[in-house]
Amino acid sequence: WAGEGLGASGKNRHVCHAAARLEMGSLWEEFNRLGTEMIVTKAGRWELEQPGGLQRWEGTPFPPPSLCRRMFPTFQVKLSGLDPLADYVLLMDFIPLDDKRYRYAFHSSSWLAAGRAEPAAPGRVHFHPDSPAKGAQWMRQIVSFDKLKLTNNLLDDNGHIILNSMHRYQPRFHVVFVDPRRDSERFAHQNFKSFSFPETQFMAVTAYQNHRITQLKIASNPFAKGFRDGDPEP
Amino acid sequence: WAGEGLGASGKNRHVCHAAARLEMGSLWEEFNRLGTEMIVTKAGRWELEQPGGLQRWEGTPFPPPSLCRRMFPTFQVKLSGLDPLADYVLLMDFIPLDDKRYRYAFHSSSWLAAGRAEPAAPGRVHFHPDSPAKGAQWMRQIVSFDKLKLTNNLLDDNGHIILNSMHRYQPRFHVVFVDPRRDSERFAHQNFKSFSFPETQFMAVTAYQNHRITQLKIASNPFAKGFRDGDPEP
DNA sequence: CCCTTTTCACCTAGGTGGTAAGAT
DNA sequence: ATCTTACCACCTAGGTGAAAAGGG
Numbered sequence: 001w002a003g004e005g006l007g008a009s010g011k012n013r014h015v016c017h018a019a020a021r022l023e024m025g026s027l028w029e030e031f032n033r034l035g036t037e038m039i040v041t042k043a044g045r046w047e048l049e050q051p052g053g054l055q056r057w058e059g060t061p062f063p064p065p066s067l068c069r070r071m072f073p074t075f076q077v078k079l080s081g082l083d084p085l086a087d088y089v090l091l092m093d094f095i096p097l098d099d100k101r102y103r104y105a106f107h108s109s110s111w112l113a114a115g116r117a118e119p120a121a122p123g124r125v126h127f128h129p130d131s132p133a134k135g136a137q138w139m140r141q142i143v144s145f146d147k148l149k150l151t152n153n154l155l156d157d158n159g160h161i162i163l164n165s166m167h168r169y170q171p172r173f174h175v176v177f178v179d180p181r182r183d184s185e186r187f188a189h190q191n192f193k194s195f196s197f198p199e200t201q202f203m204a205v206t207a208y209q210n211h212r213i214t215q216l217k218i219a220s221n222p223f224a225k226g227f228r229d230g231d232p233e234p
Numbered sequence: 235w236a237g238e239g240l241g242a243s244g245k246n247r248h249v250c251h252a253a254a255r256l257e258m259g260s261l262w263e264e265f266n267r268l269g270t271e272m273i274v275t276k277a278g279r280w281e282l283e284q285p286g287g288l289q290r291w292e293g294t295p296f297p298p299p300s301l302c303r304r305m306f307p308t309f310q311v312k313l314s315g316l317d318p319l320a321d322y323v324l325l326m327d328f329i330p331l332d333d334k335r336y337r338y339a340f341h342s343s344s345w346l347a348a349g350r351a352e353p354a355a356p357g358r359v360h361f362h363p364d365s366p367a368k369g370a371q372w373m374r375q376i377v378s379f380d381k382l383k384l385t386n387n388l389l390d391d392n393g394h395i396i397l398n399s400m401h402r403y404q405p406r407f408h409v410v411f412v413d414p415r416r417d418s419e420r421f422a423h424q425n426f427k428s429f430s431f432p433e434t435q436f437m438a439v440t441a442y443q444n445h446r447i448t449q450l451k452i453a454s455n456p457f458a459k460g461f462r463d464g465d466p467e468p
Numbered sequence: 469c470c471c472t473t474t475t476c477a478c479c480t481a482g483g484t485g486g487t488a489a490g491a492t
Numbered sequence: 493a494t495c496t497t498a499c500c501a502c503c504t505a506g507g508t509g510a511a512a513a514g515g516g
Binding site (some may be wrong): 043 | 470472478
């Protein structure tokens with residue numbers, strides 16, 4: 001027990017001191033003040049396999065690019081307090097913030113509850129693609145979940161995160177110690193630590209509702225530079 | 235010994251049946267008949283950190299993109315004979331084919347030996363970025379080393395493969411079983427299997443010498459499509 | 469009416485060889 | 493004379509929101 005002692009929190013010593021600082025916090029807060037919205041789309045491979053879509057990649061053994069959307073801002077954290085020599089898996093999931101469905105009232109520029117939530121989508125998880133890796137490598141630089149994609153396709157076959165449009169979600173971030181012990185399943189509840197940043201909560205939408213969100217996305221996302229007008233900002 | 239028995243080759247049972255089939259073999263052979271050339275360049279981060287280069291990425295914590303070159307054709311293999319449930323690391327290195335330096339004689343369109351080889355560059359290794367992974371995942375689809383980049387910069391700091399221009403090289407591919415035993419170092423020599431495909435040998439150059447190589451690169455590399463003239467080929 | 473899907477122009481990011489200038 | 497570099501136009505690949513079209 002000495003070698004795998006528990007911290008005061010009841011967590012394994014490899015995770016009990018783990019800390020995560022959200023990067024781009026001021027940008028997240030700026031979005032959060034307006035009410036962050038994230039686009040969700042379908043168009044996984046199931047859509048593209050219809051006639052007319054297939055020809056774009058026939059002859060290659062690889063699936064077509066998924067047209068699902070990333071998050072913006074990107075969820076990025078700076079980690080500390082890990083054991084540099086231990087292995088960790090990093091992952092994210094998304095939990096409903098309530099059991100409501102929403103609609104946007106343009107006249108008042110606000111979100112209104114509009115009935116109960118639809119049946120929850122399959123609760124998927126996104127592993128950071130560098131997992132597993134040593135604590136030292138995770139702490140060396142910012143960990144970015146820029147490969148994470150959102151979809152509203154319940155039949156999605158690409159492992160993307162499935163969300164219901166017009167529902168609110170809270171991203172969660174988990175640090176999981178890869179326990180080398182034979183019976184590590186017995187300690188699974190001690191071997192992870194989770195982080196939730198309230199400023200990263202958002203509404204899933206298929207098209208932006210709040211025009212101020214649209215303008216902030218255009219102003220801050222490099223890929224939307226084509227929609228900026230006039231003054232260049234440093 | 236029964237659990238980690240050795241095959242007839244003296245190799246660990248997890249690698250002794252491993253087999254690798256080179257993909258795009260006919261394209262490699264077409265290049266090899268002409269005498270394959272691969273471009274090597276400098277321009278790692280050391281070059282870009284000179285005044286005038288830095289401003290392109292100031293403000294980001296990430297290094298600038300390396301301008302070093304990929305190989306074309308890309309080295310790709312289809313694996314079989316691995317233990318689906320065991321972990322493997324896949325990697326490549328490059329060994330000099332001889333101790334000569336070459337020059338290209340345009341009048342005869344041929345390579346001539348021109349003295350002894352220069353001091354060998356640091357013998358680097360390129361790990362496939364998905365390493366380590368289970369045998370099942372490696373065998374599921376073609377393994378592609380398209381991230382591998384070549385440089386002639388002896389001071390390269392990006393982990394790229396360092397080669398001498400005007401020298402001949404043979405790419406090698408290694409399958410390494412990740413041995414879970416505590417004293418696995420003692421068995422290192424049994425835990426890997428190596429593959430060399432003669433049709434992938436090449437001359438490192440800083441600019442193409444043989445015009446027929448240039449034309450074949452333009453004809454077959456999608457990124458060089460801008461230099462193709464006239465007839466579209468399926 | 470409200471929400472979703474499709475298509476588009478425009479961008480980021482980066483992989484090509486050509487070309488001319490530079491280095492040795 | 494030979495090799496190397498820097499810059500360029502042109503491509504692949506894919507991430508943007510706008511706008512129009514589609515669906516219940």
